Amino acid sequence: MEQDLSRIGVSLPENLLVKFDEIITKRGYSSRSEGIRDAIRGYIRYYDWMSEVQGDRIGILSMTYDHSQRGLLSALQDIEHDFTSITRSAVHVHISHDECMEVILLHGDGKEIKSIAEKIIALKGVKNVKLTTIKPGEDL
Numbered sequence: 276m277e278q279d280l281s282r283i284g285v286s287l288p289e290n291l292l293v294k295f296d297e298i299i300t301k302r303g304y305s306s307r308s309e310g311i312r313d314a315i316r317g318y319i320r321y322y323d324w325m326s327e328v329q330g331d332r333i334g335i336l337s338m339t340y341d342h343s344q345r346g347l348l349s350a351l352q353d354i355e356h357d358f359t360s361i362t363r364s365a366v367h368v369h370i371s372h373d374e375c376m377e378v379i380l381l382h383g384d385g386k387e388i389k390s391i392a393e394k395i396i397a398l399k400g401v402k403n404v405k406l407t408t409i410k411p412g413e414d415l
């Protein structure tokens with residue numbers, strides 16, 4: 276069934292829009308709107324997948340961030356200190372003058388792993404967050 280369409284106005288950094296337009300051109304989308312609809316569907320699928328992360332899990336949470344972003348380092352530290360029971364290790368790499376990469380290795384309840392990932396995703400200045408989860412002992 277055809278859904279009614281709603282119009283929204285979105286403010287985006289110029290470089291994000293340029294990159295997005297490059298991708299939708301390469302992929303052959305007929306319009307920017309169609310690309311944005313697809314991106315939102317992907318975001319919703321990712322959220323749904325995250326919602327199913329529960330039970331005993333190993334998690335690999337990776338991200339990049341700008342360490343000069345005001346308040347970010349202390350906010351990140353506060354979150355990491357709230358999840359010490361599931362944090363096994365963390366690796367920090369200084370990529371350039373401003374950019375850092377961090378990988379946090381987690382083991383514990385999937386809901387907790389999801390929770391730390393969601394808190395970090397929501398921080399301003401954190402980019403490229405990826406969460407991979409593994410069910411220990413699963414032989415697929």
Ligand code: NI
Nearest residue numbers: 368369374375
């Ligand atoms: Ni660094």
